[in-house]
Amino acid sequence: MLSGRLGRLLVSMAGRVCLSRDSAGPGRVGPVEAAIRAKLEQALNPEVLELRNESGGHAVPPGSETHFRVAVVSARFEGLSPLQRHRLVHAALSEELAGPVHALAIQARTPAQWRENPQLDTSPPCLGGSKKTRGTP
Amino acid sequence: MSGSLGRAAAALLRWGRGAGGGGGLRDQGVRAAGSGAGGGGSGSAEQLDALVKKNKVVVFLKGTPEQPQCGFSNAVVQILRLHGVRDYAAYNVLDDPELRQGIKDYSNWPTIPQVYLNGEFVGGCDILLQMHQNGDLVEELKKLGIRSVLLDEKKDQDSK
Numbered sequence: 001m002l003s004g005r006l007g008r009l010l011v012s013m014a015g016r017v018c019l020s021r022d023s024a025g026p027g028r029v030g031p032v033e034a035a036i037r038a039k040l041e042q043a044l045n046p047e048v049l050e051l052r053n054e055s056g057g058h059a060v061p062p063g064s065e066t067h068f069r070v071a072v073v074s075a076r077f078e079g080l081s082p083l084q085r086h087r088l089v090h091a092a093l094s095e096e097l098a099g100p101v102h103a104l105a106i107q108a109r110t111p112a113q114w115r116e117n118p119q120l121d122t123s124p125p126c127l128g129g130s131k132k133t134r135g136t137p
Numbered sequence: 138m139s140g141s142l143g144r145a146a147a148a149l150l151r152w153g154r155g156a157g158g159g160g161g162l163r164d165q166g167v168r169a170a171g172s173g174a175g176g177g178g179s180g181s182a183e184q185l186d187a188l189v190k191k192n193k194v195v196v197f198l199k200g201t202p203e204q205p206q207c208g209f210s211n212a213v214v215q216i217l218r219l220h221g222v223r224d225y226a227a228y229n230v231l232d233d234p235e236l237r238q239g240i241k242d243y244s245n246w247p248t249i250p251q252v253y254l255n256g257e258f259v260g261g262c263d264i265l266l267q268m269h270q271n272g273d274l275v276e277e278l279k280k281l282g283i284r285s286v287l288l289d290e291k292k293d294q295d296s297k
Contacts (some may be wrong), residue, residue, distance in 0.1 A: 082264045090247055097247035103209065104248060106263050121263075124208030129199060130231050 032065035032100055036093055040072060043092035047111050048073035050120050058103070058126040065100055069123055071107040073114040082108065180239020189243075190256040193281045194225035197240050197251040202227050209262040210250040216269050220278060221286030255281055 033053050040049055050071040055064040070089070077085045085108035090097060097104065105123055189195050194217070200206030202214045217225060230237035230249050237249070244251055244258050252259045254277055259265065268274040275285045 082267055083258075083260050086260060086264065087245075094247075102248065105209070124212050126208050127200065127206050127211055129206055 030063070030065045032096060033068070036068065036070070036096055036101075039092045039096075040070065040089065044072055044074040044076050044088065046072050046074045048114060048118075052120075054103075054105075054123055057123070059129045067103040067123075068101060069105040069121075071109070071120050073109050073111055075111055077108050077110045179233050180235035180237075180242070182239075182243055185239055185243040188226070188228065189253040189258075192224075192226040193255055193283065194222055195228070195253040195256075196225060197228050197230055197236075197249055199229070199231050199249050201229050206231060207249070209248075212262045213250045213252060213265055216265055216274070219269070219287065220274065220283075222278065222283060224283075254278075 030053065033051060037049065037051055040046065040051075048071065050069075052069045053065055054067045054069050056062070058064075058067050060066050072089060076088070080088070086106050089104075089106050089108060093101070093104070105121070107121055109117075196213055196217070198205060198207070198210040198213065200210055202217075205211035205214050214227075228236060228240075230240065240249075240251060241247055246258065246261065248261055250262055252261065252265050259268070259277075265274065268277065275288060278285050
């Protein structure tokens, strides 16, 4: 049984280990990632925008831009349900989501919520996808 | 490594205190039945409308609850398992490309997994996780007449 703080620390540590292997290339930002960042900045005027290409942790070729995780902190989320917030993000990225991006993990917080818990969640390990073999994270 | 991360993640799911969401405003993004793709195929709006209303809990996954083929789909399965929800309908989009695209159109939601409670679209893995962490999932299940086993576990702890 893990207490809240210890649990969060373990998961964030595990996340850091995975993320160091997951990036598409050391410091390389691909065109899809750049487009996502630009569109979210324009649509949501975020206080905080953390965007990670997690494609490296999935069963796709190196250099792919198919799986992303984003944390967006924006006052535009005030009064919106989680579903409405996610739909706002989807709307800003409709082109990417109709195209190369087929997984997008979203944390959509108001500034007050982020200050309460400034923590980027981590994604669960890949289980192989449509290749029907278990991938190793 | 994946085993211990899985256990840690499961424990975190149990004890996490994530940020709460906004109010329970009804989702306006789901298309009405009859619009979108016509015909009687597995991805048609009419078919999907019937599917999501047939059971109280309906999920669209990559893979099956016994063998999920996607980490996010697996997270949905694990959350339902944590709450002791056994009686739910799970549809594997990897088996059916028409279903895979059809449910995205029907829900107006671009990714899998997708969760429906009482015929109403709830969201994907992130939202279900958030609902689990902030107690909303227990409440929503209760409205459907499903008692989460986590309530019983909490009771056991409170009485110790």
